[in-house]
Structure formats: C-alpha cells, structure tokens
Amino acid sequence: MNTTNELRKSIKALIAEKKVDLFLAWEKGSLPLTATPLFVSTEDQADRAVFDVTCGNNLSIYFTKDRKQFANRKVGIAVKGCDARSVVLNILEKQIQRENVVIVGVPCDGVLDRKKVLAKTDGREVLELIDNGETVTVKGNGFDLLLNRNEILSSSCLACTYPDAQEYDVFIGDARGEVPNESRLKEIHDFQALSASERWDKTRNEYERCIRCYACRNVCPSCYCNVCFVDQNDPKWIGSTCDYTDTLIFHVIRNLHVAGRCVECGACQRACPMDIDLLMLNRKVAMEVKDRFGDIAGLDINGKPAMSDFREDEKQKFIMG
C-alpha cells in the first residue's frame, strides 16, 4: 500500500466533505533528508502531501503556536504514533477540543535523524534519498549507499513502543500494533549504572554545547507556555549565557516541566543544531513517571496527565520510601 497516496485521498475526502477547513501534513522538503510541514486548505494542495522516513516533524506544535489561526476552525492532522499522543495531550490540557480535530493516523516505521545519515556518508552531502521501506538509499557526489533503516532512525523511533496512533478518526493502512521493545530502556539503565561523576561528565559534555537557540523547546508540542521561564526577565530566573551552568539548568527545568507530558517523539533531538542528546533525560523522566504513576503521556484520551492527577494509592517514594 502506498501511504502517501492514501494520505492524499484521505485529506481530499475530508476537505471535499467539509469535515476540515485546514489539514496539517508533510510535503517533500527542499533538502533530501527532510520533509517540511504542509498546510492544506484545498483539494489540489493535498496532492503535495507525502509520508516517508523524512517526516520527522511533530505537527501538533502548530495547534499552540498560533492559536488565532486555529480558532473556530476544524483542523485535520496527519500523525505518527508519537504525534497522536501530543494531540491527545493538547486535548487533555485543554489547548484544543477533540471535536475540532480530525486525527489521521499513518503507519509509521520510524523517521530518520539527519545526523545519523551524515555519519554514514562521512559528512558528504546527500543529494537524493529513496525510502524503500526496510532499507533507505542515499546518493550524493560519488557515492550510492544502501542503508538499513534501523541504522539511520531517530533514537526515539528505535525505542518506540507505540508506533500507531492510539486515538484517531481515520487510520491509513495497517497498524503495526504495540512493539515489544525490550531493549528500549537499555540506554537509560546503562546511564543509571554509571557513577555520579561519570553521569555528571556525560551530562555536562552534552549540555555545554548548547547555543540557546531554543529549537528543542520550539519544536516541542508540550512546550507551549505563553512566556517560557527562560524568557521571563522580571524577575529573571536563569542566566542566558552558554556557560554550562546556565544551559544545564535550562534543560533540566524544561525536562521537569515536560515530566509526564513528554511523548518521546524525539523532535527536540532531531532539531538540535548542536547534536545534543536531549532524549536521554526526557526518556529517563518518562520512565520514572511510568514507574511511579503508571502513566504514559498522551496514550489515553480518557486519562489525566500524571502531574495533573492525584490518586491516593499512587506510589510516592518520598513518603513511602
């Protein structure tokens, strides 16, 4: 089945039947390794929509980026499993209303991380990419590489348990179902097994490269505060320099602020211009939330986000030891 064709058909039908005023999808980007967000409002535009390994953007960020644009409009959105969880979270947190959103799930086999592809080509520029499914072909000046899909997938995808949208109105193609991914927490367990000073060094090595561009925050669907704490300057909470004492505190606070809200889509890590491993702490916190509260962010539309809920029987280490 050709997912792209089915997606186009689905968008066209929704627009023709006036079920949506606007549809958020992806189209081929100007560079071979990245798709780009597409805002569809006519049937013709739907023919530009694509879905393949380059569609990493979590489009639910646009619900909270420009609320005015979406006010009183029915909006359709194409979602991978992780993106769907962001939509659900946005609904649970009352940023959007379920009845105003039409969710179209696409079967996802994971999306690429540009940095991993460039590592494979030894930094040589990729001029063409072909998504063959199990494999991906990348071509450039003087090279033509056939890569195993797993070699270039975003770390978030390699650790993904729920590739399908759990909440949707339309699902295109065959769902993959829950992926038993036993090794998904290995990286985190390995990290935890390190000594405190090793963990500190590793963390510092990552975060001291931060240039404070906030791409991680701005591609994150869970980061939608009207004024982010780093932008508050009266009073000013944290320093704005690139010193690791400032960058680390920015990332750690953001980390805690998305606790129980991070859907582990990996958009932050893929967006980072400095190749910082932003997922490690986010996934670690998500793991803690699941252990303590049994909650997986955005999975259950009838649930409540862990930090917005209280149950008498929930495990609280600080009380019960």
Place this chain on the structure above:
Amino acid sequence: MNMVRLDKKKFGDFILELSVEHAVYAPGNTGGKTDFIPVSSEDEINLKTLVTDLSPKGIFFPHSEVLYEYDTEGIRVPEKEAGKPIAVWGMRGCDSRSLLMLNKVFGSAIQMPDNKNFQDPYWKEKYDSSVIFGSACNMPQSTCFCNWFGDGPHSREGMDVFVVDAGDHYLMEPVSDKGSNILGKLTCLTDSLEGDAEAALKLASEAESTMVPPMDVNGLGELLNDLYDEPVWEDISAKCINCGACTFSCPTCHCYDIQDEGKGSSGKRIRIWDSCMFPIFTMEASGHNPRALSSQRVRQRVMHKYSYFLEKYGDFLCTGCGRCITVCPVNLDIREVLKTINVYNRQGITNG
C-alpha cells in the same frame, strides 16, 4: 608577492609555526558538529568540512562576552585571553565576506542622528589584528547560493591569504598586505611551480560549474519594501517555529542583548547573542510587543538581510552560505522565501 605552495606533509609544521605568534582557529569537531575552534596542532583540525555547522562569527563576536566586571572598587574590562592576534585557517569565501559585513556594524557603524561612526572596541581588538587564511570551495554544496550575490566558490573577499586545496599541496596567494607579510615570514612554504596558477583557475571554473544558477536579486530591496504590508508574510511564516537556529548559525546575524549578572556588590555585564525570531526580542517594558506575531518576526529577518542593511550599508546581509537552510528544523528555506516574494511581486503586477 606571488603564489606559494604548502606541501600537505608540512601542514602540521605550518600550524605550529603560525601558532607561535597567533591564536589559531580552524574548523574542528564539537560533539558531532563542526565549528571554528582554537587549535594548537593539525590533529584538532577537520579538513574535510565544507561549511562548518556554526559560523566563524563566534571567534570575533562570541555568544556570551563579558564586557566588564564591577564591584565596589570599580569597573574592570577582562583581559584578552591569549594576548596574541588571531589567525583563522580554512575560512570559506562566504564566511570571510560575512566578516566584512559585520565589520561595517562593529567596526564603523553609522550612528543616528549625527551619522558619527561607532567603533566597538571588543570587536576591533580581535578583528583588526587578525589574519584570515581563506579557503576556496572546490565542491560547493547544493545549499550554497553565494552566486546569488555576485560571489563564487573561489571568492577571496575578506581574506588576507587565499588558499586553494590542490591535491597534495595547498596554493596560497596574498590578498592583503597583512597576508603578504605573514606569507613572507613563514618558512615552511615554497615557491609555486609553473602551472600552479592555471591549476587553481581550473579548480575555480569546475567549482563554479557545479553551482545552481542564481535568482536575480537586483531590485530585491525595493521589492521587499513594496511588499511590507502584503499578506504573503503569513504564508511564508506559517511553518516557522520561531527558534533561533537560523540566526545563531548565520555568519552575518549580529543582534545581541546586554544583561547584567550581579550578586551583592559585584557582578558583570555580558553581551549575549539575541534573535529577532524570539518574541521577547522586541518586548517593551509596557508589555506591548510591536512584533508579537511570527509573521512580523520572519518579515523582520528577511527585511533586515535583504532591504534595511542594503539601504544603510550598500550590501545584502547574506553571503549565501546556506547554513540557515540546513539547520532549520522545519525546512523553511530562505531561497524559497525569496523566490516566493519574487513570484508574488510579478503576480501583483499582473493583477494590476
């Protein structure tokens, strides 16, 4: 002085010799990314990288720069670290040209209202004494668009020494007096051979032939001024997420904020990169924000680069290095933006 040769086997010696009197910067790895970093030996240099992920502006205009420290005793300007003038190896033409643009702002900015020139001492101290070893691009990337601005892969503007990678050796040619002086002093260089100049020209024409034909940017400034109030900006900016990845990787973006970090009776005043993409950039004390919308901020970035700077300093504030294109998390491609504006204008005229 004529063209000289540096055998690549002697590259290590060259860097060591250069380091005696200079603080040397060159493309190097930082995590999985490339940036201009201080180096003391050949091993730290990444010679493969074409356009570094971060631009060299940070050498002269660092992300966070302490302007002065203060306490009850008074104010002190921090001492320059190495005390040596800066030498940069491996700077592409797009980047060396960007320094000329930044120098218009920091070196001799035209100040309103009396048009006096302002000179930024922090910039000048580093830039004026620096020596730039430029590097010709033999294989431009698909995102390179320096040719839009009348430039090319073998451009030498803003360099002191022009360097061509010619296989097992480098060919170097002085561009400025500073360049002549330093080449005269370095002992690891040898005279060029017959045919070297031709070989360099051949590499230049080969590189140029691989570039995508440029869009005509004549009249772009006026065109943008005409389109200032058009709704096209909403379409252009729709996907922009307003992060600062483009402005921070850009070699010519130079907006900054000044912040005080104080505790008790001492503290420091720091100059920190800022970005017109951030809402807080124009937030006024009253709470009013003249650029509250994403479309206004995207328009500002485009206007500054291709209209305002041109009007004030006679040059576009863009060298076509393509960093903003490769770094953008949503693939908002500045070339597409400018093409959209061009097409929009033509349609506007047709529609009357």
